[in-house]
Amino acid sequence: MTDKKNNNMKTFTEGPILGPLVRFALPVLFALFLQAMYGAVDLLIVGWFGTTADVSAVSTGSQITMTFTNIINSFAMGTTILLGQQIGGGRRKDAGETIGASLFEFIFVAVLLTAVLTAGAGGLAAIMQAPEQAFDLTVSYVRICGAGSAVIIAYVLIGSIFRGMGDSRTPLITVFIACVCNIAGDLLLVGWFGMGTAGAAIATVFAQAISVVLSLLIIRRQALPFDFHLSMVRLRGGIIRTITRLGAPIALQDALVGISFLVILAIVNNLGVVPSAGVGVAEKVCAFIMLVPSAFMQSMAAFIAQNAGARKYRRALRALRYAVILSLCIGAVMAFLSFFHGEILAGIFSKDPAVTAAAASYLKAYAIDCLLTPFFFCYIGFYNGIGLTTFVMFQGIISAFCVRIPVAFLMSKIQPVSLFLIGLSTPCSSALQIAACLVCMAYAKRRVFDWEHGQPPEGAE
Secondary structure (H helix, E strand, O other): OOOOOOOOOOOOOOOOOHHHHHHHHHHHHHHHHHHHHHHHHHHHHHHHHOOHHHHHHHHHHHHHHHHHHHHHHHHOHHHHHHHHHHHHOOOHHHHHHHHHHHHHHHHHHHHHHHHHHHHOHHHHHHHOOOOHHHHHHHHHHHHHHHHOHHHHHHHHHHHHHHHHOOOOHHHHHHHHHHHHHHHHHHHHHHHHOOOHHHHHHHHHHHHHHHHHHHHHHHHHOOOOOOOOOHHHOOOOHHHHHHHHHHHHHHHHHHHHHHHHHHHHHHHHHOOOHHHHHHHHHHHHHHHHHOHHHHHHHHHHHHHHHHHHHOOOHHHHHHHHHHHHHHHHHHHHHHHHHHHHOHHHHHHOOOOOHHHHHHHHHHHHHHHHHOOOHHHHHHHHHHHHHHOOHHHHHHHHHHHHHHHHHHHHHHHHOOOOOOHHHHHOHHHHHHHHHHHHHHHHHHHHHHHOOOOOOOOOOOOOO
């Protein structure tokens, strides 16, 4: 591939901030929406054509596989950050070697994840306390998705590379392809052939495989801003250590935060199949109501990384402010819908009145979180972009294990058990994360930012 300029590549270090940030975030938002649809379609179609046990199995199984996928996605953020810093600093010659080293590293990760999910599916379902009626179905879902780990990782890595280049359109195309194929596969296997949980899992893997193949064909037609060929896919210790140093703290944080949500789901699973299905439905709804702050978190990492590479910290801080304000406006709308119309939202995914009522109760707690996540999601994207990934790791771990899990456990002991009270563990955790992010900002302005290029710390908002 040549060194011609790629029209999809964006440099964020010059010119206006708000317009380019929003234009970059919109494809990320649409991609996340399609990803949420991708996961929700399984539950939606199983809810229409399957049993409550199928809904519970897809809920628990998809939560397990999504946790591992999120960990890989977070680890791949190391590639996004390094590429963004190289491009922002004008070091584009290093980018091809970075991508080659990333591919080498993630081949190993794919082998490891396949072994964990296929061999450990039964143990994972047991740890999650999957309800007896849904246990075998949960194991089947995890095992089938685990067998397709290689395509899942390829799917994730393609997106991380192009976001690092400032290209958010190509990941959108790959997710769109996957979503369309998944819907068609679910309707065929679950709706027509009545394969239930297994059909949903097969459709998921098959759709991602098609997406990866078609995405590679699209990429081959694009001119990249650096030279890259397959011979560059090899072990490069220095680059891999840098990617790991940047990505591992984010991945570990997401892993432990994901585990904290799995613990909460296990607590709920112990209450029976209806609460289990209800929380599963609520989590799928939450995937949609949290889309905007999630989009800004991912977009900020690439946007800030380029400006950090160019040492334009004042510009980075202004981008953070814009992102918080925009996502907070949308968060207020999502909070209203979740608190007052949760049962209608849950009804999209289940025809069982008991399940939708349980989901609506849980969603009332998430309505509060809709007003908090715009702050700390944007701050996390900012800190990832400037390379403070170790802080991101520690604040996530502390909030998960010192607040989210203990609060959920204590609330589950209050009789009668209320999913609303259990759900309050999430906004309590978010409040602690916001406080930690504000403290870290005061530290970063004094110790991390390089103000030697005509940008004094006073008034650097």
